[in-house]
Amino acid sequence: MQMQCMEVWGGNRPIDRNIETPGLHVWAFCKPHGKSLSGGDVYYLSSCASGRITRLLLADVSGHGEVVSAVATGLRDLMRRNINHIRQTKFVRAMNEQFSQLSTRGEFATAVVSTFFSPTMKLNVCNAGHPPSLLYRQQQQTWQELTTEMEGSDQIADTPLGVSDEAAYSQHEVQLDPGDLVLNFSDAIMESEDADGQQIGRAGVLKLVSELDVSQPDKIVPTILEKVSQLHSENLDRDDVTILLIQATGEGPSLRNNLMAPFRLLGSVRQSAAGTTDERHTESS
Template sequence: MRSSPVEGENGGDLYLISSCSSGWISRVLLADVSGHGPTVSGLSSKLRKAMHKSINTVDQSKLARTLNSAFDEFSSDGRFATAILMTYYAPSGHLVLVNAGHPPPLIKRAGSLAWQTLTKETPGAMTQSTRELRVGLMNLPLGVINNTDYEQIAIKLHAGDRVCAYTDAYSETKNELGHMLGIGGLCEMLGSGAMIDAPIDSLSERLERILAEQGYQRANDDHTMMFIEHNGQERPKLSIPIVGNWLKNNFGLGHTDTVPTLS
């Protein structure tokens, strides 16, 4: 986990990591408010409070709609926020996510050297039944249009799988020749020899070193990157009824007793 504001101690990037006492449900929220500086920091603080208030909302589409409406209310100067909302449900072994106009998270399967974007086109990904979604605009950043809906994606994680969420300062960083790294370049860099077998808690620091060595300049923006690794730890085959029923009804998920490690 690494977060570095471009100005002062606070910036426009914000994140929340939470887990229930049983360890069955873990939630990760990452958002990037457009711009930087004191005004953006204030908006980030308000968005963080809205996230805390709704952290226990099971349906992530509903959570995203709630945050979208809240941000639209307290942002009066046209600013917006991109966001990734992710929940890991240990009894089924699935990561469920919503992307509100944010750079797509990345995933690397255990035993593979390659990182790839995590979207509904990713092999093994499932999407929420379209009958549950309202017709209209989809997956826009928070605060753009109030009546926006958000599609949920679920994907099974296995021991050793890794997921990376980040803000666009990483994918938009440029080298001395003005070449932008891009999401593809970020995937290649994460899959390089110095990164591939590195401990999960050292990845962000190693990436920063490689970027500097290859002449990529720090973008004038807040930087945040976090990694999740599935550690394969066994869990009791138990379920929280409300969450379990919702997962079954929306994705047809069963039970698998594993839980991830957050970093």
């Protein structure tokens, strides 16, 4: 699937799809718990007016049913409002405010937000209490964790959304090269158990992916799922399972998309004034 400029795609329903944006290949997989048609894992991708900015969101929301559906709708709207902003600080702050308003009912979420700018191939990652992203360097052929730390700050930092309305969130900027991979996943992968009933944890996930053959990126996600299910028969049935894998390609947006960007921006303003949208998302599919 080719993402369109000014598009927001995603939701909280089952999916197994390959998406292309300028500079990125994205593989998205989501399997809600049991036989549910929707789950607490929410995923979104957006592409700006020119296609140069791609944003990815993976959130694990506490609660079920109508609460998660309302949250998914709210997050989609936030993605749309921030679709042309390269800095994601405002977006993450707005997400935290949204969950702070729900905190009276005990709702919160972990999340990882990534913003990719294709002209520079830089990826900015913000983590709110979520399992850390994993980075694969093509040249070194090694995997490593992407951790975000705030140095010299007394503020509450990088906590799950909704825990504190005063929380600050740090950014990790990564310079990607063609062939590099970034893997985001929900905690169901990290909390998978081995044959002895012990959770594999962060170290276990890193070990698992380090043993993968990455020469065919389209097979990475299904191989992870296969290996996790082989560790324990119930690993993929206990919770929602979501994986977002991206690969940097080095390709930029087309000249046509750059030239059309001002007109798309004008169109989005008119749509907002008319109360209409042009998003594709899996809640309605």
